[in-house]
Amino acid sequence: MTPHFPPLVRIGIADDHPIFRDGLRRLLDIEPGLTVVGEAANAEQASTLAFTHTPDVLLLDLAMPRVSGLEALRTTPELSRVTRVIVLTAAIEKADMVKALMLGARGVVLKESATAVLIEAIRTVVSGGYWVGREAVSDIVAALQDLQAGIGPRPTRDFGLTDRELEIVALIVHAAGNKEIAERLSISGKTVKNHLTNIFDKLGVSGRLELAMFAINNHLHPPK
Numbered sequence: 001m002t003p004h005f006p007p008l009v010r011i012g013i014a015d016d017h018p019i020f021r022d023g024l025r026r027l028l029d030i031e032p033g034l035t036v037v038g039e040a041a042n043a044e045q046a047s048t049l050a051f052t053h054t055p056d057v058l059l060l061d062l063a064m065p066r067v068s069g070l071e072a073l074r075t076t077p078e079l080s081r082v083t084r085v086i087v088l089t090a091a092i093e094k095a096d097m098v099k100a101l102m103l104g105a106r107g108v109v110l111k112e113s114a115t116a117v118l119i120e121a122i123r124t125v126v127s128g129g130y131w132v133g134r135e136a137v138s139d140i141v142a143a144l145q146d147l148q149a150g151i152g153p154r155p156t157r158d159f160g161l162t163d164r165e166l167e168i169v170a171l172i173v174h175a176a177g178n179k180e181i182a183e184r185l186s187i188s189g190k191t192v193k194n195h196l197t198n199i200f201d202k203l204g205v206s207g208r209l210e211l212a213m214f215a216i217n218n219h220l221h222p223p224k
Contacts, residue, residue, distance in 0.1 A: 007033065008033060008035055009034050009035070009126055010054075010055045010056045011028055011034060011035065011037065011055050011059065011122065012036070012037060012038045012040065012046070012050060012055035012059065013028075013036060013038075013040070013058075014039070014040040014041075014045065014046035014061055015040075015061040015064070016041050016042060016064045016065055017061075020111075021039050024036075024059070025039065027115050028119075031115075034122065037055050038053045038055065043064055043066070043067035043068070043071065046060060046079075047072065050079055050083045055083050056084065056126050057083065057084050057122050057126060058084070058086070059086050059118075060072065060073075060087050060088065060105075062087050062088065069100070070087075070096065070099055070103065073103035074103055077104065079104070084106045084107075084125045085106060085107075086105065086106060086107040086122065086125060086131065087100045087107070087108045087109070088109055088110075089109075090110070090111050090112070097132065106125035106130055106131070107125050107130060107131030108131070108132055108133065109121050109131065158220070159203055159220070160202050161199065161202060161203075164185070164195065165195055165199050168181055168192065168199065169211065169220050171184060173212045175212075178196075
């Protein structure tokens, strides 16, 4: 299926360096199908830009002063629901990349990347995909697992989940559907749905992808 994106992709730029913003605007405005609809110099202005202009994509600097791009995503979760966020950073750290994606960002791009890479990242996230580093990622759960490898062990919690719920979470992380879960655990499909409802409520997540990312970030494992 051919990826779908609007004929004119509307972009917001949030970065505290005016020269960088101006250069980026000029590069994007000359690209057919792209237009910059607003700029922001800090996280507060970025939120205003997102809610006022509702761009298709917000390019958000990771290292803005006072409130970083990560902190903006953490304290304003609605930001990533209003617009697709691509985080721009001078250096990609695995831990920060995972945090950005967990907080709702759809992509992470190095500031030193070629313009063609950024444009491809924009078109990828507008089409519903994710972009990590220098390439599109179709299986974001697998990508997050790879990114977290080597970050180091973290304290684990069960968040009040039962042993059976933890087993189901582990299967969700490995992309199992309800039918497969039911067969693997020898339970009915209805029981699987009931467990998922309870899991969603306990963890405060709204879907399978969000659940998978939460599980990876918090090292939720089935009982041994």
